[in-house]
Amino acid sequence: MQANGSIAASMGDYSVNLGSFSATALDRARHLITGLPLASFAGKSALAREVDVLVHRLAQHGLVEYRLYSRDEQDLVIIEPQVPEYWPQRAKLGKNDTVVLSRFAYLRRRGNELVLESPRAGALFRIGDPVIAATLATLSRPQKISRLGREAASFIDLLGLLLDCQILLKLSAKDGAGLRLNEGDGNLVLWDFHDLVFHTRSTEGRHANPVGGTFTHAGAVQALPAVRPAWPGRKIDLRKVSASEPTSAFAKLLRERHSVRDFDDEHPVTLAELAQFLDTSARVLSEWNSDTNFGPQITYSTRPYPSAGSAYELELYLAVSNCEGLSRGLYHYDAGSHALVAIGASAQQLKAFSAAAQFAMDAPGPPQVLITIAARFGRVSWKYSSIAYSLILKNVGAMIQTFYLTATDMGLGGCAIGTTNIDLFAKTTELEFHVESPVGQFALGRGRRLPAES
Ligand SMILES: Cc1cc2nc3c(=O)[nH]c(=O)nc-3n(C[C@H](O)[C@H](O)[C@H](O)COP(=O)(O)O)c2cc1C
Secondary structure, eight states, rough: OOTTSSSSETTTTTEEEEEEOHHHHHHHHHHGGGEEEGGGOOOOSSSHHHHHHHHHHHHHHTTTEEEEEEEEEEEEEEEESSSTTOOOOOOOOTTOEEEEETOOEEEETTTTTTEEEETTTEEEEOOOOOHHHHHHHTSSSSGGGGGGGHHHHHHHHHHHHHHTSSSEEEEEETTOOHHHHSSSSSHHOOOOOHHHHHHHHHHHHSSOOOOOOOOOTTTTSOOSSSSOOSSSSSSOOOTTTOOOOOOOOOHHHHHOOOOOOOOOTTTTHHHHHHHHHHHHTTTTOOEEEESSSSSEEEEEOOOOOOGGGGOOOOOOOEEEEETTBBOOOEEEEEEEEEEEEEOOOOHHHHHHHHHHHHHHHSSSOSSSEEEEEEEEEHHHHTTSSSSHHHHHHHHHHHHHHEEEEHHHHOEEEEEEESSBHHHHHHHHOOOOOOTTEEEEEEEEEEEEOOOOOO
């Protein structure tokens, strides 16, 4: 209870304000410690509505989990939401329906628990019962509900919840055994299992695990040295044969490159500079066709940075906060026609992009221009199996260094950013996270000069 009468949920030194509630509602909410049946606040009474608001607010902050079954005080299935808007819902299932596990679903040990999860799901399921785990294993093949044993029939609620989370799929009679194709649109067919897990678990927005510099294992394992200890073999000293100072303009540029996180908002980057930056680093220089021995020609492009298989799957989305000559807003860089195209984004969404970047850089203000690098995954995975996502991340590295060097050369400043919220991007652009989604970010602007430099 706060001094002003509102209540807050506190975890360590982090706290979330939840609003004000009547004493009766708070009294009822106390049962959340041991468990409050969803049905107990599903009604229309004022009390039920208040408790419902409170539980939804807690859920939006990932502070609620849902116990599905328990026996002898032991939890058999617990649902852990992974996205803020998850709310348990059973998809409809009849006895004539045929279901199968998604090829993206996996059961694994986490600590002392067994968890069932999927990069497509809004929640993961903690399985505390070997019978339920065994039943799930039988769903690796399509099964008709009416043919499942008595045990499985008693878990029908669980199956409905798993269907809602896309951990289970419903197959229609015509789907046959073409499971990969039945799972979803063509864009999903192209994804390998490990790549979709990697994408959703190494970004923000679609899981509830800690992200970033948390030093989780600092107490258990020592940090590695900054420079690798030398091998014991014969040493050839290169200092004797190479110049100690940069010998070309390019070598000098490499030495000058550094990350800039503090921007001069009184003298922001201009539209002309932004155009020059994009022209130098990212523009399509030419297009060409190549024959294939299995069908039509494929079109490729040439750009200033290298790209695996010449795929050029990376797209640039600019969240502009402060650029002279360009209104605030979100833009897509059309690299083919060297143009910026405005995309409808709310002020709140724009702010969320900039605020996350500011936080990631521990910067005093938002970046003047935040470039989100998104990948059209299918452009790479259509050709490459197993290595598609890894190639994309390598391409991001090549692009980021190109951005750093271009910015340095132009007297601008920038900084790579290691995490991106793929859920925020998906909601803002209405592009599904498995179709086109962020894989990197770069903050750009005119760096604030230190007093000694000005
Ligand atoms: C892939 C990548 C991710 C990075 N992520 C962040 C980040 O999230 N926040 C940040 O402040 N700096 C980030 N940086 C910048 C590094 O901290 C920086 O490059 C490093 O400290 C070396 O400093 P320098 O770039 O000034 O030479 C990132 C750099 C790279 C290459």
